[in-house]
Amino acid sequence: xxxxxxxxxxxxxxxxxxxxxxxxxxxxxxxxxxxxxxxxxxxxxxxxxxxxxxxxxxxxxxxxxxxxxxxxxxxxxxxxxxxxxxxxxxxxxxxxxxxxxxxxxxxxxxxxxxxxxxxxxxxxxxxxxxxxxxxxxxxxxxxxxxxxxxxxxxxxxxxxxxxxxxxxxxxxxxxxxxxxxxxxxxxxxxxxxxxxxxxxxxxxxxxxxxxxxxxxxxxxxxxxxxxxxxxxxxxxxxxxxxxxxxxxxxxxxxxxxxxxxxxxxxxxxxxxxxxxxxxxxxxxxxxxxxxxxxxxxxxxxxxxxxxxxxxxxxxxxxxxxxxxxxxxxxxxxxxxxxxxxxxxxxxxxxxxxxxxxxxxxxxxxxxxxxxxxxxxxxxxxxxxxxxxxxxxxxxxxxxxxxxxxxxxxxxxxxxxxxxxxxxxxxxxxxxxxxxxxxxxxxxxxxxxxxxxxxxxxxxxxxxxxxxxxxxxxxxxxxxxxxxxxxxxxxxxxxxxxxxxxxxxxxxxxxxxxxxxxxxxxxxxxxxxxxxxxxxxxxxxxxxxxxxxxxxxxxxxxxxxxxxxxxxxxxxxxxxxxxxxxxxxxxxxxxxxxxxxxxxxxxxxxxxxxxxxxxxxxxxxxxxxxxxxxxxxxxxxxxxxxxxxxxxxx
Amino acid sequence: xxxxxxxxxxxxxxxxxxxxxxxxxxxxxxxxxxxxxxxxxxxxxxxxxxxxxxxxxxxxxxxxxxxxxxxxxxxxxxxxxxxxxxxxxxxxxxxxxxxxxxxxxxxxxxxxxxxxxxxxxxxxxxxxxxxxxxxxxxxxxxxxxxxxxxxxxxxxxxxxxxxxxxxxxxxxxxxxxxxxxxxxxxxxxxxxxxxxxxxxxxxxxxxxxxxxxxxxxxxxxxxxxxxxxxxxxxxxxxxxxxxxxxxxxxxxxxxxxxxxxxxxxxxxxxxxxxxxxxxxxxxxxxxxxxxxxxxxxxxxxxxxxxxxxxxxxxxxxxxxxxxxxxxxxxx
Numbered sequence: 001x002x003x004x005x006x007x008x009x010x011x012x013x014x015x016x017x018x019x020x021x022x023x024x025x026x027x028x029x030x031x032x033x034x035x036x037x038x039x040x041x042x043x044x045x046x047x048x049x050x051x052x053x054x055x056x057x058x059x060x061x062x063x064x065x066x067x068x069x070x071x072x073x074x075x076x077x078x079x080x081x082x083x084x085x086x087x088x089x090x091x092x093x094x095x096x097x098x099x100x101x102x103x104x105x106x107x108x109x110x111x112x113x114x115x116x117x118x119x120x121x122x123x124x125x126x127x128x129x130x131x132x133x134x135x136x137x138x139x140x141x142x143x144x145x146x147x148x149x150x151x152x153x154x155x156x157x158x159x160x161x162x163x164x165x166x167x168x169x170x171x172x173x174x175x176x177x178x179x180x181x182x183x184x185x186x187x188x189x190x191x192x193x194x195x196x197x198x199x200x201x202x203x204x205x206x207x208x209x210x211x212x213x214x215x216x217x218x219x220x221x222x223x224x225x226x227x228x229x230x231x232x233x234x235x236x237x238x239x240x241x242x243x244x245x246x247x248x249x250x251x252x253x254x255x256x257x258x259x260x261x262x263x264x265x266x267x268x269x270x271x272x273x274x275x276x277x278x279x280x281x282x283x284x285x286x287x288x289x290x291x292x293x294x295x296x297x298x299x300x301x302x303x304x305x306x307x308x309x310x311x312x313x314x315x316x317x318x319x320x321x322x323x324x325x326x327x328x329x330x331x332x333x334x335x336x337x338x339x340x341x342x343x344x345x346x347x348x349x350x351x352x353x354x355x356x357x358x359x360x361x362x363x364x365x366x367x368x369x370x371x372x373x374x375x376x377x378x379x380x381x382x383x384x385x386x387x388x389x390x391x392x393x394x395x396x397x398x399x400x401x402x403x404x405x406x407x408x409x410x411x412x413x414x415x416x417x418x419x420x421x422x423x424x425x426x427x428x429x430x431x432x433x434x435x436x437x438x439x440x441x442x443x444x445x446x447x448x449x450x451x452x453x454x455x456x457x458x459x460x461x462x463x464x465x466x467x468x469x470x471x472x473x474x475x476x477x478x479x480x481x482x483x484x485x486x487x488x489x490x491x492x493x494x495x496x497x498x499x500x501x502x503x504x505x506x507x508x509x510x511x512x513x514x515x516x517x518x519x520x521x522x523x524x525x526x527x528x529x530x531x532x533x534x535x536x537x538x539x540x541x542x543x544x545x546x547x548x549x550x551x552x553x554x555x556x557x558x559x560x561x562x563x564x565x566x567x568x569x570x571x572x573x574x575x576x577x578x579x580x581x582x583x584x585x586x587x588x589x590x591x592x593x594x595x596x597x598x599x600x601x602x603x604x605x606x607x608x609x610x611x612x613x614x615x616x617x618x619x620x621x622x623x624x625x626x627x628x629x630x631x632x633x634x635x636x637x638x639x640x641x642x643x644x645x646x647x648x649x
Numbered sequence: 650x651x652x653x654x655x656x657x658x659x660x661x662x663x664x665x666x667x668x669x670x671x672x673x674x675x676x677x678x679x680x681x682x683x684x685x686x687x688x689x690x691x692x693x694x695x696x697x698x699x700x701x702x703x704x705x706x707x708x709x710x711x712x713x714x715x716x717x718x719x720x721x722x723x724x725x726x727x728x729x730x731x732x733x734x735x736x737x738x739x740x741x742x743x744x745x746x747x748x749x750x751x752x753x754x755x756x757x758x759x760x761x762x763x764x765x766x767x768x769x770x771x772x773x774x775x776x777x778x779x780x781x782x783x784x785x786x787x788x789x790x791x792x793x794x795x796x797x798x799x800x801x802x803x804x805x806x807x808x809x810x811x812x813x814x815x816x817x818x819x820x821x822x823x824x825x826x827x828x829x830x831x832x833x834x835x836x837x838x839x840x841x842x843x844x845x846x847x848x849x850x851x852x853x854x855x856x857x858x859x860x861x862x863x864x865x866x867x868x869x870x871x872x873x874x875x876x877x878x879x880x881x882x883x884x885x886x887x888x889x890x891x892x893x894x895x896x897x898x899x900x901x902x903x904x905x906x907x908x909x910x911x912x913x914x915x916x917x918x919x920x921x922x923x924x925x926x927x928x929x930x931x932x933x934x935x936x937x938x939x940x941x942x943x944x945x946x947x948x949x950x951x952x953x954x955x956x957x958x959x960x961x962x963x964x965x966x967x968x969x970x971x972x973x974x975x976x977x978x979x980x
Contacts, residue, residue: 063957065941073936084936085707086951087747 005029006094006115008039018098021053021110025092031055033515034529034540035148036118036126037096041111049103051110052118052126053096054537055148056513062088095513097537099126123153128534132158141195142235143188143530144541154235155541157493159197161533163434167492168467171442173480174497178525179550181476182214184495185438186546187237188474192436193395194237201433202394206421208414209401210440213261217554218397219245219270224545231544241548244396248274248387250377250405250413255599256569259376260401261551264558269576274400275603276377277384278327280416281370282306285363287408287415287454297359304355305363309333316340317353327371327380334364374409379599385606389420392431411455414445418458418471425469434470437462442477446484456484463490481506496520496529496538512538566595570602577605578613589618597621652760652778653723653733659774661724661731666797667967686858689891690921691877694863697925698874699895705929708846710824712742712752714816714831715955718808719967720761720800726771729790732761732800734783735967736808737959740819740829741951749954753815757807758964761800763787783807809837816841823847832952835890835913836881842888842915848927849890849913852947854906858892872899872908875928878921881913891920895928897935898946908946 318340835849
């Protein structure tokens with residue numbers, strides 16, 4: 001055992017209790033705030049008792065009775081203050097919060113014994129990691145290195161409490177601009193992939209890239225220092241970028257260029273377009289309706305469309321038969337209904353199948369509007385290109401880049417992706433047993449105040465019920481105090497990077513000592529404070545820089561390519577499917593063809609992935625026909641046939 | 650079980666009397682028995698300015714010696730008080746960073762009792778239970794106040810003996826550039842008094858060695874001045890030493906003895922030559938202030954520090970006065 005570094009002291013005013021104690025050390029000591037120490041009960045009448053604590057506060061003072069005495073002793077001259085031949089007796093006095101006592105019963109005040117710096121085994125004991133680190137089925141996930149007091153002991157999280165089912169979810173807070181939040185999640189995902197216990201099955205991660213190029217280069221190696229590599233080695237996590245990453249990004253409004261910053265020619269081949277049609281969108285129509293829109297009538301009409309119309313052969317009652325599969329089909333149906341009400345019914349009725357025409361117009365406008373606002377993500381016409389539902393792969397990161405998508409579209413992507421994950425995890429059909437969903441900017445998506453949006457409700461639902469399904473939320477935000485308290489409250493594991501002092505002054509941080517808050521406010525990059533169900537006190541850890549290329553560095557090393565003309569973009573996408581295709585073949589084929597037709601054919605080829613891509617594309621494009629004079633398209637906002645009465649039915 | 654508990658169990662009456670002087674350093678610890686002083690510098694007592702702090706040469710290594718005493722009446726055998734006493738002394742050496750480290754330390758716990766005045770039974774119990782007994786003359790038992798004064802002087806003598814032993818051991822081991830500063834009379838030990846690098850710092854002035862104009866000059870010495878050096882013969886060993894007064898803090902507005910120290914050094918011509926330099930060094934020792942000690946104006950911080958060190962290691966129940974001496978209710 002190493003030499004003691006301090007001794008517990010207790011006075012009537014500051015006694016030792018079962019949860020806190022005070023000790024002193026030499027002036028020169030390696031410990032500081034966050035250091036883990038061990039107190040031995042030996043020779044104090046409490047043989048066998050060992051107490052582990054984490055330093056939560058520090059004090060230094062001398063035997064100076066009043067500051068005035070120092071002034072007198074220096075004759076009022078501060079430059080003389082250091083001339084005193086004898087150094088005043090001073091003390092380094094520390095307060096520590098108890099992490100664990102052995103034996104745990106009876107729970108007694110901390111013995112007034114000698115204090116030691118905790119070694120690796122002590123850290124494991126203190127943080128109760130022994131129970132999941134050395135069990136028959138270990139569930140330990142390294143989160144970083146405890147580096148106080150000159151030590152570097154690995155700290156582990158319990159997978160049962162990080163990824164379910166006991167507890168789940170992780171929340172990370174910290175000021176923006178230090179890359180700590182994103183880096184910590186990237187490292188932790190690498191750690192989870194390396195250490196997720198075999199008996200718990202398969203795991204994947206789905207990350208929404210909501211700002212800039214943050215998560216666009218997870219498959220590219222970053223620069224690591226020797227110190228970082230040593231830390232990876234110590235933690236047993238490979239210092240290599242993610243081996244399996246699938247990137248998804250919507251198309252831009254032109255329908256062929258990808259709406260992402262990962263468009264460098266060397267990388268764009270790995271990016272799958274994410275496009276959805278009516279079928280994919282209508283189930284989440286609620287997301288598209290604003291607060292004023294949500295009423296029972298609109299809901300009923302959407303349900304009607306969903307149950308009776310979409311994907312079925314449907315008689316509109318005015319002699320027309322429809323099979324609605326796309327937004328264009330839906331628009332045709334609406335036009336047919338409105339025409340029918342005006343022409344067939346002679347404008348005498350303003351209801352159709354119990355639905356008032358105003359309700360139908362509102363729903364029509366909202367649904368068709370999404371294809372305009374989110375053009376590229378939502379296709380007016382044509383097939384969709386989606387995430388590989390039911391085929392999620394083990395230890396794979398799925399990145400959905402929605403950084404440049406309209407906020408409404410972001411909500412739609414988020415709602416649909418998470419709902420599909422939940423649905424498939426419930427049915428055990430996803431292909432993996434657990435999915436970590438990383439959402440940054442929770443301040444935006446799950447604010448503590450503001451309207452009850454569909455996305456917020458969904459985040460609450462994951463937070464409260466996801467752990468039973470294996471749907472785990474890793475959320476990040478700048479201001480934890482402003483995120484919905486049930487979202488942060490349900491996070492079993494909480495990480496804190498450098499925090500803003502104003503944020504630390506909010507009530508949620510009252511449990512922290514002033515010293516801990518000061519440390520949090522000045523925390524260096526790469527250091528975190530961790531709260532985890534097994535840890536009775538917050539612990540500071542240091543994690544290595546993620547082994548992947550940071551977004552900012554990524555766009556420097558792989559500058560995004562400029563948007564290419566329509567025909568070049570089509571060529572590029574087809575060549576990605578079949579490298580034998582020559583650009584001129586494609587350009588000749590699509591010359592003078594309507595872009596809508598080309599997009600549709602391209603999407604069909606992308607979805608089908610035939611052996612002979614060019615032949616398939618040619619067939620899908622159809623025979624060249626003479627261009628027709630464009631049919632005057634009616635405005636989406638169809639004027640009402642009759643003045644709207646108060647009675648919608 | 651402690652010896653006094655054994656005594657009480659055997660029939661002695663429990664007691665708790667802590668003399669006021671025992672609660673801290675004894676006020677009369679430096680009581681001197683001075684006789685005469687012969688000026689060895691100047692024709693009459695002069696006030697010499699001492700070098701400013703910046704010019705003072707502080708030895709690189711200095712050891713400081715101090716001691717404490719604690720005693721308390723623990724039990725009565727009839728009207729005979731049986732006293733529990735503790736004395737301790739330590740030498741702490743100041744390193745180049747200005748931090749003090751203990752290099753020598755000694756303590757003694759003992760009982761003080763007039764064995765011949767005790768009942769045979771309790772005397773036997775005491776002799777069996779107490780490992781160290783200091784016998785005291787029992788003549789004054791009938792006069793409790795005077796008896797306690799006798800006890801106090803016995804304990805003080807034990808402390809002085811301890812300090813002298815430590816001073817001799819410490820001065821023997823002094824390095825070539827190292828000095829020893831002790832709290833009290835240098836002249837208790839001939840060996841220490843003759844050492845070229847030892848100083849005694851006397852804070853109480855129970856005896857005056859000067860008279861007339863010389864005494865007035867000494868007692869009205871301005872701050873930052875010393876008197877002329879004079880030779881004194883004092884202490885039990887009657888070893889001659891050279892001495893001078895030194896004023897650390899202005900006395901105006903306080904009293905004549907405020908901030909006044911008497912320094913003792915070996916009786917040697919070199920002492921006269923270096924008196925101002927040594928005074929400059931001690932003047933520099935004013936900082937840091939020896940607060941919260943009440944005698945901080947005359948107590949050098951390192952000596953205060955040694956006392957604080959010894960106090961922290963002394964038995965806690967000795968010197969702890971009860972808050973109230975009201976009869977206990979038994980509830």
